[in-house]
Structures are given as structure tokens and as C-alpha cells.
Amino acid sequence: MERIKQHLLDHDVKPSLQRMAVMKYLMDNKTHPTADMIFNELFPSIPTLSKTTVYNTLKLLTDKGAILMIGIDEKNARFDGDTSPHAHFRCKGCGCIYDIPIDVNNTIFVDGIGELTIDEVHVYYKGSCKECAEAHAENDQAKS
Amino acid sequence: MERIKQHLLDHDVKPSLQRMAVMKYLMDNKTHPTADMIFNELFPSIPTLSKTTVYNTLKLLTDKGAILMIGIDEKNARFDGDTSPHAHFRCKGCGCIYDIPIDVNNTIFVDGIGELTIDEVHVYYKGSCKECAEAHAENDQAKS
DNA sequence: ATCAAAATTGTAATCATTACAAATCTGAAA
DNA sequence: TTTCAGATTTGTAATGATTACAATTTTGAT
DSSP states (O other), X not given: OHHHXXXXXXXXXXXXXXXXXXXXXXXXXXXXXXXXXXXXXXXXTOTTOOHHHHHHHHHHHHHTTSSEEEOOSSSSOEEESOOSSXXXXXXXXXXXXEEEOOOSBOOOOOOTTOOEEEEEEEEEEEEEEHHHHHHHHHHHHHHO | OHHHHHXXXXXXXXXXXXXXXXXXXXXXXXXXXXXXXXXXXHTTTOTTOOHHHHHXXXXXXXXXXXXXXXXXSSSSOEEESOOSSOEEEEXXXXXXXXXXXXXXXXXXOOOTTOOEEEEEEEEEEEEEEHHHHHHHHHHHHHHO
């Protein structure tokens, strides 16, 4: 519990009741839930909780790097409390999502879960192109 | 032009005017456009075109493997006429999306575009978990 | 106890995508 | 050529996740 609070503080997030609940849920459940799932799970124990708060919190935590937003499901965003480098596998049949340890070379990975038939591998990079990186640097300069 | 038609036929898609136009647009433009962009670009030359047709066509082409749906933009789906293995880079500043050649080892790649600052690398696998793969096999068996 | 800033909440938009049913087109058979 | 069924296209009306916004509540310092 104290670990949760520290994790938020480490990422510059003031630990409120709601934020800690969302963070704790994502750390305890490796299921990569949607915002809606998180709301429904937490609502019983926090009856005043609003769905907007869940969305706000998830956005804040994502921006601060405390959690990861996963775009593997074209319908809704999914969230992962584990920010360490790993890949994800989504079954096209049942929609389940597994964590996959990343190896340096692009071989197919299997863990205790069983065999996984890989149809598609998607690799996405996100960052800044040269122009934007330079603009950023200027802005930072201007601010200081 | 004949190449477009053949590409559709190769993927079991009956080549209609609209389908060829969408396919041609994606082959000519490596910009990873959204459905909306494609509609707006094609509408002048095909005044009867409907946005629903664009969506239908993109879904069909994606299902048949003639194009790729890219989930790098959390707002809307993007499409790529190049189905050969390559990664994508999206600038968080301007939103531009570049094709990135994939190498076996996970080093950072640069091409003629210039330097790219990589903040995040997302690797997604899609396929079937063991249970679904087996269910699939049974279904196929039953059908034959 | 007081007050401003931050956080939370509920409701009402937004907007990409899909459902659906009508209209149109296509190509084979008569 | 005409006809007709099936495939394709079209327009309009939903759907549903996410966000905007303004009001309310909470927090923490004075």
C-alpha cells in the first residue's frame, strides 16, 4: 500500500484516494483492463467514484509515465501497470491479452501460458522527428 | 493500374471501381491516411462515393490481407498499402508517421529522413491462444 | 475557521465507426 | 436484349468510447 503511494510520488502524482485505487488495481491485476472495467471494479468500494475521474486519472498516470496505455485493442484503450519493457499478445479469438517477455532477437516467445500462434507482429515507435525535437529544445531553452 | 487489379484479385477481392480507387490511393500515398482522409481525397474524382463505402472497403481489404490497419494513432485507425514487414514511427509533436525498416536486432533505425528520437517502442503480437487455435482446427475439420 | 487551488463529479457534447435498409449495379441465363 | 438474383454501394441513423465543461467537494496552508 505504501508502495503504491511511493510509486505515484516517484512519478510526480499527488496520491489521492482515487488515484491510489486505480494505480493499485493496475498493479494487482495484470489483465490490461479498459477504463470501463476499472470503473466497474472500483465502484463498489468507492461509491462516489465517477467514470470521468477514472479517465482523468488514467490520462494523468499515462502522461506521468506511471502506467502504460496499450493500443492493441482497436475498440478501447487498455492500461498496464507494468512499465518495464515487454510485448503484448492478443488472441483474435477470445481477446485475451498476455504479457510477452521481449528478447533481443525477434524470435517467437512462449512462457508458462502455452503455445501462441502468431499471425501478426506490430512494432510501433513513438517519439519526436528531428524538427519537433529541435523545436522542443528551443522551448526548453526559452523556459529556463 | 493493372497491377492494382491483380493485387485485389490475389487477395480474393472483386475489383470494383471504388475498391481499386482506395487500393490505388494507398499504394500511391505512403502517408498512412485515415478513412476520412481517403474519402476526402477520392471524393472529387468519384462524386458518388460514400464514406461508408470507404469504411467497408478498408475493412474488407484489411480482412483479406491486402492492406494493413495501423493502430499507432489513438484517435483514428490508419491504413498502409504496404504489407511487407516494417515498423512505424509516429512523431508525438506533429503526428507524422514514417515507415521504419525493421532489423533483426532491436537497434534504433534511421533512414534518409533524419534523426528520430525514440521515446517508446511498442511491440504487439496478434494471433490465437492455444485454446482458440484448437477450436479453430476443430471448426476447420468440421467444415471439410 | 477561512479561503484559494486542486481534485472530483455528473451531464452534455464530440466524433470515429458501424448498423441497417434502400437503391444501384453486375453478370449470367433465358 | 431482357430479366433477375446477388453483390455492391449509398445515406441516414445509431452506437459507444472518450472528452469538455461547469459545478461541487476536498485539501492544506494561513
